[in-house]
Amino acid sequence: MSDVRIDDLPVRDELRGKTPYGAPQLDVPVRLNTNENPYPLPEPLVDRIAERVREAARHLNRYPDRDAVELRTRLAGYLTDTSGHPVGPAEVWAANGSNEVIQQLLQTFGGPGRTAIGFEPSYSMHALIARGTGTGWISGPRGEDFSIDLEAAEKAIAENRPDVVFITTPNNPTGNAVPPQTVLALYEAAQAAKPSIVVVDEAYVEFSHGDSLLPLLRGRPHLVISRTMSKAFGAAGLRLGYLAAHPAVVDAVQLVRLPYHLSAVTQATALAALEHTDTLLGYVEQLKAERDRLVGELRAIGYEVTPSDANFVQFGRFGDAHEAWQRILDRGVLVRDNGVPGWLRVTAGTPEENDAFLDAVRELKKEQNA
Numbered sequence: 001m002s003d004v005r006i007d008d009l010p011v012r013d014e015l016r017g018k019t020p021y022g023a024p025q026l027d028v029p030v031r032l033n034t035n036e037n038p039y040p041l042p043e044p045l046v047d048r049i050a051e052r053v054r055e056a057a058r059h060l061n062r063y064p065d066r067d068a069v070e071l072r073t074r075l076a077g078y079l080t081d082t083s084g085h086p087v088g089p090a091e092v093w094a095a096n097g098s099n100e101v102i103q104q105l106l107q108t109f110g111g112p113g114r115t116a117i118g119f120e121p122s123y124s125m126h127a128l129i130a131r132g133t134g135t136g137w138i139s140g141p142r143g144e145d146f147s148i149d150l151e152a153a154e155k156a157i158a159e160n161r162p163d164v165v166f167i168t169t170p171n172n173p174t175g176n177a178v179p180p181q182t183v184l185a186l187y188e189a190a191q192a193a194k195p196s197i198v199v200v201d202e203a204y205v206e207f208s209h210g211d212s213l214l215p216l217l218r219g220r221p222h223l224v225i226s227r228t229m230s231k232a233f234g235a236a237g238l239r240l241g242y243l244a245a246h247p248a249v250v251d252a253v254q255l256v257r258l259p260y261h262l263s264a265v266t267q268a269t270a271l272a273a274l275e276h277t278d279t280l281l282g283y284v285e286q287l288k289a290e291r292d293r294l295v296g297e298l299r300a301i302g303y304e305v306t307p308s309d310a311n312f313v314q315f316g317r318f319g320d321a322h323e324a325w326q327r328i329l330d331r332g333v334l335v336r337d338n339g340v341p342g343w344l345r346v347t348a349g350t351p352e353e354n355d356a357f358l359d360a361v362r363e364l365k366k367e368q369n370a
């Protein structure tokens with residue numbers, strides 16, 4: 001065992017005393033805590049991945065396509081088909097998860113002496129990646145109902161003049177979507193304060209009742225839409241995220257990306273998955289129905305629920321959310337305590353998993369009422 005700890009090392013000041021990101025990965029029967037898709041990839045897709053990876057393996061002596069042109073072309077096709085907004089490969093960039101996309105954006109447009117703002121509670125990785133890239137972080141406000149209060153948000157932007165603005169819609173961990181008019185108003189406010197980049201994180205948009213904001217890209221060169229294959233595509237283990245933006249933004253992030261960052265195996269696997277979008281989006285429809293069922297049943301049991309456009313539901317309220325989390329875990333169901341006081345988050349799983357969750361919270365409610 002070593003007696004040297006992190007803080008004994010000459011680490012950067014902003015990393016001292018910090019803990020790494022991590023949802024508990026506990027071995028319990030029902031795990032509904034990380035917004036993964038509960039359905040394994042369909043067998044025909046698994047076969048297709050094996051085929052494409054086998055072909056890629058024949059060329060692993062060479063570096064992969066540095067610009068991932070075929071993959072970006074297919075991603076552009078997927079975005080075009082699902083949004084009706086024409087997107088070309090020059091407007092798409094891909095990396096190892098949307099977390100890497102966000103890291104590249106902050107390396108390009110943030111960094112020392114610059115700041116980024118997000119409206120919290122929201123995706124905690126935005127703040128953590130800001131810290132990792134030396135970008136100052138500003139915690140912008142949300143209202144009591146977790147919507148973005150436009151006036152307060154505009155004021156925060158005008159006062160802080162951030163270089164990067166994050167808008168997560170549908171938002172994680174609260175689940176609610178941000179109305180397109182609000183996104184537009186925040187884009188305008190950000191541009192009025194200083195020429196800044198506005199990143200719309202659409203990790204969950206396939207689960208939304210509404211549409212993607214991709215059409216807003218037209219005429220807005222400082223707008224970036226970030227997406228991922230981790231949620232709707234059921235491929236969290238693949239690590240593939242991507243963005244759509246003006247081609248100049250795509251050119252700019254290439255200034256910071258590591259050469260050959262996207263392995264040939266990753267590119268081959270993602271290409272196989274993109275051949276099966278119909279099947280994968282079929283699962284999304286099932287999960288949306290289960291999400292809506294969770295919302296209805298939780299309300300019927302007597303919980304408060306934040307309206308959800310994602311594959312998870314935020315429910316409460318609890319006097320002590322962490323204690324409630326533990327009691328649900330004692331019944332074999334792992335949900336997420338994101339640290340939002342009074343609230344917990346549950347991912348929509350298979351119907352059986354959701355039934356197990358609903359049984360657990362029904363019992364919890366009875367105990368609380370007793």
Ligand SMILES: *Cc1c(COP(=O)(O)O)cnc(C)c1O
Nearest residue numbers: 097098099123172203228230241
């Ligand atoms: C899960 C999630 C992501 C996905 O990150 P990947 O690196 O693509 O797995 C991005 N943004 C938000 C808001 C998320 O919840």
